[in-house]
Amino acid sequence: MDIKPEEMIKINTKPPAKHWMDIPADLSEGKFCYPAKAKSLEYLHLPNPRDWSPADEDWKLPENWQQIIHEGFKERLDKYRSLKVFMDVCVRCGACADKCHFYIGSGDPKNMPVLRAELLRSIYRNDFTTLGKIFGRLAGARKLTPLVIKEWFSYFYQCTECRRCSVFCPYGIDTAEITMMARELLNLIGVNIHWIKDPVSNCSRTGNHLGIQPQNFKEIIEFFCEDIEEITGVAINPSFNRKGAEVLFVTPSGDAFADPGTYTFMGYLMLFEHIGLDYTLSTYASEGGNFGLFTSSDMMKKLNAKMYHEAKRLGVKYIIGGECGHMWRVINQYMDTMNGPADFLDVPKSPITGTVFENAASTKMIHIAEFTADLIKHNKLKLDPKRNDHLKVTWHDSCNTARAMGLLDEPRHVLNAVCNNVFEMPPSTTREYTFCCGSGSGTNTEEIMEQRLRGGLPRANAVKYVHDKYGVNMLGCVCAIDRAVLPPLMNYWVPGVEVTGLHELVGNALVMDGEIERTMNLRMEDLPGAEGDSDE
């Protein structure tokens, strides 16, 4: 990044003199996500596949694009009460304005959630309200022009659907919901981004976003097992696509693919081995994440359908889901509605502690942090938190698990059992107030690095606070996107802070049966003072 952090943080919050309707979106190189390739759209049978660039003057929209948007808008108003109410009730009090990380990091007024919503609302007024039809701009309405589409493309991909604004809005207006609708509309005319569409088309075919084929998926996991054996001396043989297992375990494929997510995956494997869980992995349902959420509800449903489909085929009793953010928004708020009822599964019951997870009585899927917290509470794990003593850890709540679920204390319970040095960031930046990593909802792509660093500024700044004050050097999280995008964010704003998943820390602290003395952590780094620090 050419801009230095000291420069980037100088943010001009003064709104421009011109009316926002008269300012076209900046779509110069570096300011937009690359569009989806024609072949991805073709594979997914999505409209208007073509090769184009947002920097082009002509976006090659279908001939009747205005009509498509109008009808699509109407259809969604009839299908979603949320959209209708949110279009109508905003009083423009501005309470949401400086709650958005993109606004804080950019100062661009169109990144205030309220104005982001107005981008869509202005068209709503024009097309669907009497006042808007009569008074036009005086009533805050405007005509749908290609410039509006360009502006939508720019700003609805500068919203990470984090829902922070919704916490503060007196009517609960959720700009994430509005962004989801706007993206659906854009999809109708073939305006979408490759970083979402490629994973989606991969996921349809191979079962996961990254396009890992079955044999490779198996190889990757076996490779993890070799590492685990080298580090702990314990050999692990997880099963794949095994019928009759008690539990199907599904986690985001990011964990299989890139550091530091891979260490978290190793943590899962070690934990399951240690407690003797009868579980299986699936190469077909090998994706917990769901980039459909960032595209359209139909796509979300199609991708999510695989989990129940596979659970049924394998005849498992219930499903455990790994550490991921948006995956859990889908599971908690959409899965059962879309693809249930899961009447072929049992209410999850921990085979180790006997705890019945009544909170998942219908969906039959529990979060691994819930599962592990229960194990720890019942003293079923032998842990040596001293092995994490060289770490000073702070905790990042992921947007979706925080504001679309409320998974806050389960991971903290686990964290505090496996680490001795935990320091919380300031309360206005954690739990339901948590700040997004800046790269969620399918925007974690290289070409918009500046946008991501700006959006991640509030999160990074809070980490910097505990880094400066307590010497925090590790940022923990339960989200695969976080694990992929927080490292570059930290590198830029708070060098010296690394990123870890929860179960990597668990894996490091776990004292497995028959293990050798640990001299390395899961990253194969030497443990400080390993010789003098024997386990028993």
Next chain:
Amino acid sequence: MSLNIIMSLVAVVVLGAIAFVGGSVPGLQSVFGIWIPYAAVAVFFLGFAYRIFKWAKSPVPFRIPTTCGQQKSLSWIKQNKIDNPSSTKAVILRMFFEIVTFRSLFRNTKSEIKGDRISYEWEIWLWLAALAFHYSFLAVLFRHLRFFLEPVPYCVKIVETLDSFFQVGLPVVFASGIVLFAAVLYLFARRVMIPQVKYISLIADYFPLFLILGIAGTGLYMRYFLRVDIVAIKTLTMGLVTLKPLIPANVSSMLFVHLFLISTLLVYFPFSKLMHMGGVFLSPTRNMANNSRMKRHINPWNPDLEFVTYEKYENDFREKMIEAGLPVEKES
């Protein structure tokens, strides 16, 4: 953007002037004093009901509460029942606090970058002003029942007594009217003075403020300065409620202005952002329980979609799977 302010102000002044002139013309008094108010009340109720009906007609396909606290999970983890409700009872509590105390607005913070630090300070003024505005409006409305009921109910008198608690001397000064006026002024000032809020403000934001300012202003003016003939006004208002409308002699023209601005507000209400009053009850991020893992939520239009089934997947990868030693359903 300042144009929006000027136009809203002009609109309200013009409306007031029309009513003032109309109210001075004996022949038009019944139009401004009787027929317009009647029509306005009808439009208000019908419009309000229509809007609610229109919202309610769209289904709520998904359970999407914004969770603002710990979920219900393990028995020993303390759930935040109000901000992350899992039962209907708790949702009602959440809604109660939202509607009665503006709980979400209470969270408001102001972020500011100072050097290399971002700070978030609690910003209570918007919440306070909003609360002051809505409650004083409610109190004023309630006190006005005196004009529409005979005998004046006891509860109205109690509110009047409470409202004039800080009274010293005569005439009786009601705090609510003054607080209302001041709160609207504050909300206006805030809208103009905070550059970001000014940037997003529309005529639809200024107009109701000026309208309410006009209503409160004419009310205060009549009560404390004009010292209008209350008996005459009550004759008029009682005529309206008993459906035997009449225009008594010596009603001040100012009353017609007051009435006309109120009528405007009533007509405008259902077609404007003021419908947040009804909308807040229907907001899916607030009025739903976060229990979609416990109880299946039904989407009435849940589409049947084709997805890539395991069979298709295996057909695609069978050989590779066999080679890798992965179990398959069909050997070839």
